[in-house]
Amino acid sequence: MANVLGRGEKIFQVVIHIFLILFALCAILPLWVLVAGSITGEQELILEGYSFLPKSISFTAYKYLFYKAKDILNAYGITLIITIVGTVTSLVITPLLAYPLSRQDFRARNVVSFLVFFTMLFNGGIVPSYIMWTQIFHMKNTIWALIIPGLLMNGFNVILMKNYFAQNIPVELIEAAKIDGAGEFRIFAKMILPLSLPIMATVGLFVGIGYWNDWTNGLYYVTKPELYSLQNLLNRILQDVQFLSSSTVSQAAGGAASMTEMPSVSIRMAISVVGILPIMVLYPFFQKYFVKGITVGAVKG
Amino acid sequence: METKKKSSMLRKQWPFWVMIAPGMLYLLINNYGPMCGLFIAFKQIDYSKGIWKSPWIGFENFTYLFKTDAAFLITKNTILYNLLFIAVGTVMGIATGIMLSELRKKFETKFFQTVILLPYLLSWVICAYIGYAFLSKDTGLINGILRTFGMEAVDWYNDPGKWPFILLFVNVWKGLGYSSIVYMSTIIGIDRSLYESAMVDGATKLAQIRYITIPLLKSTVIMLTIMSIGRMFYSDFGLFYQMPMNSGTLYSTTQTIDTYVYRALMQQSNIGMSSAAGFYQSIVGFILVLTANAIVRKFSAENAMF
């Protein structure tokens, strides 16, 4: 494998590095602007505008958030719980559903595939969902409301996995295992899953990000501050600011409402940095397993 | 009571049913349950009577989507942007996925993958603030640079002609991490021996990509494309509403079905009308998907979704 690189190969490596560095810059530069914006003195932002290297550095925006540290830490806790519980559960039920769909000998596979796919096209909207989760399942103001509705599993991930199974797991392998007398569950657990680490890692990542970033469940189903997840808390601050300064309110409340304290844009930027910082810190750790999963899968040949 | 054959088949099938049970139960509750509520689109909701007893009004909730001068514009914009995003997004996703999988040092893979994924983690409101930091006329970075070089400032938020490019860029920027990972996971799953034997035959890197990687990505591409086609009449609200800072002068190139519906219903809270919009978008998507799937089935049956 590790043979000497040919000339073409070298050029190829240079070219992909150029492109990837370019993409990485495109991704990082705006983020840098975000971070710089959050630590630029408010006066400089307003008078001189944004810059890559702020002249005056001020942590006022973070100080504002520091006072909310208790709420924010609590919200981190909630977010961690729902992300872990949700992702683990999802990684159990998603492959379990996807795997039979990839098997040519599962007779109902077309019907079930269609039923799965159909859920991606139609949704009943928030009103019936809300009624169902709050009235039948009594989830309002419980932590389950942050885990179960909507996020636990989606058709996209099922189909992604099904496609992977169908493509990367040779039928002969399954047949051979069957001849050895292995049952379906044994085959699934001992053979399919280990061969599917790349897709497990991928779907796990997507589901995890989904939980981390979700704020809509919290918005609809939670009114108790101790159950606010991080993004829910941050988004409430951001959206309420937008609403508070909107013409609806200024028209309704006369000038009075405009006197309510309103975080400036640099604070709003700081808020979002707080929202993604933990991912930037934690993701490389997680990625160790992610890349491992991918490489473990890769040596299977 | 049962024939032998049938019972033996059942014996073989039951593990599959057990496996899919939890997932299907979830879909049944989470997705199919609320679908019963689609009828709201045909009702005039009267809260004192409750949803069930509110009067039916036929297709009246749908008229605002069609009986307007904007109907053509919003449909056109939604479809054209989707086509553009599917085409460019797929090409960029595949290219980046391949590049990431070709990196030789593990830490490089890790680094680039993390970095490219970062924008995906930002909410649209924040993306809009960042966009504004670049494009604002008064305080923006780009105009700041233009001014230092003595050039005229550009009024980005009042120039609709520039927005198809901006929106395309932002869409790719935000989604590239996600789509490249999807493709990368497929590429990584490809049997290495295929490449090794190709190398023995003296195939160049590009030839390997052209004749091994891309053909093997075909089914993933088709699958993802069919799924995107199902969302052909949807648009990402955050991208089209937040990014242009709700600027009125840009509507000709930024107004889509979703932003139109949002602005239409801001003054009136009418869940019948908002359900109607969702219903319309879903139905059209459904028809498009069935068509696309039928075409795929005709040409390469093994890639059809169902």
Next chain:
Amino acid sequence: MKLKRVAALACAAMMTVGMLAGCGGGDDAGASAGGQGAGAAGAAGGTENAGGAAAGSDDGAAANGEVEEIVFATFLSKTVDMKQIEDEINKITEPKIGVRVHIEGISMANYTNQIGLMQSGGEQLDLMGFIGTYSPWLANNQLMSMDGYIDEYGAGIKEVVGEEFLKSTTSGGSLYAVPTYNGKAAVMNIVLRKDLIEELDLPVDQLKLAANLDEYCENLDLIGEMFAKIKEAHPELVCLVPASTAPNSLLFTRVPFVDNLNDSRGVLMPGEDSTVTNLYESEDYARLLQYAYEWNQAGYILEDATTTQEAANTYVQNGRTAGYFIVGEEGQAEQITTATGVEVESIKLVQPFIATTDVNSLGFAISATSEHPEAAMKFLNEMYTNADIVNLLDWGIEGVHYEVKPDGTVDFPEGVDANTTTYGLNMDWFFGNQFLSYIWGEGRDTSVYERLDANNKSAQCTPVMGFSYDSTKVSTQIASVSNVVSEYQPGLECGAVNPETELPKFIEALNSAGLQEIIAEKQAQLDAWKAENQ
């Protein structure tokens, strides 16, 4: 081999979980337990509600025999825990009126949606506040008529709010809501930095309370001259920034003395009391847009006026703008100075004119789904007559969130400030009768409520006070027109586009979107209303 891989996978999964959990530490466990506890409490609350007074009677039995629990939904301008306030309120209301209130604080941005969800889902909801949604809620039958309850349980409200203002929430002879009682006679103000007024000797005292559009335009001419002076002396400053976003507007282009009949789609022009016309087609509107355009051309207006997301006060605070226009009442300048630390003057430009929506834009209503309307009304009555309740909602708990200062105002207690307070909603303009509350900010003028109240009583009101229209029949046209307005209005009203070319386009687009049909429908409803009420 296979086993090894499985082990690796399991290991990886466990380590991931372990690592993540480890980071959270004991905090998670606490939060999780809290979550479950909350769930249990929620469920218990549910059964209690279902059981109604039966469960509650244990507590209040001694005093009143029966305590009813109501759910009071209100919007929050920030994320705070209402439980603390709720407990204090219940200490007062349970013995006094036999009502226990549960305050459901809902995020502002999602408020209207959430109320619709709660009502359609059959969740308990008795009393709800609103901002600007009175007429759609009325049209959707989301409100319960108060007729059977107001006289018996809400006499105090009637007395405080008064006949004239209660008209604004009356429909078909029935009362459906109660407006907040605060300063209603807000008018267009120009806010200017005091240091600039003094430095450039700006003739602000020549600005007068305009009684008609001509006088208002004279004011604007004068303001234009002041802007010119400011711009000349301080070219780095702008003179105007928008004071409201989504859509962004400089506000001064609102034609004075117009009754916008809910939504500005079809209005009564000044002096008119029966014919509904198109505001955007009027000469008055065009005249005001001309100012916006000229001022923009002269560089008085912030270049990003149509898109900025910063609050006007942020611009004042950081020395970017000389001022802005805002709709306001007495005490405005003091409030801005407190908020920004910059001395400003806020000068009223027109005489007050109160339209129906100025009154019913803020208020409280009983949900159509309520099973405890009497209890809701009893509690509402407290919000208009009991200073303790009002202060709890406005400022929080005495000694914790505020303390009374020697001059009769209230301010933060020692060791607490705007950042560290656990309440600080600052929504005194919302909860019931504002004039019962303390005035925030040591050193503020405490006579302001008397002046506000006097203005309320003396202000000129619209000739059609109480007319609210039901837009359901023209909802298709409204949908279309709303889009046209949000397309053209910000550009025109911030002066970013030339009204000479753009205004005709705007008008044409409005007409083709069906504005005339809306106006015709409004006219028909107004005629019917007049026949019935006048």
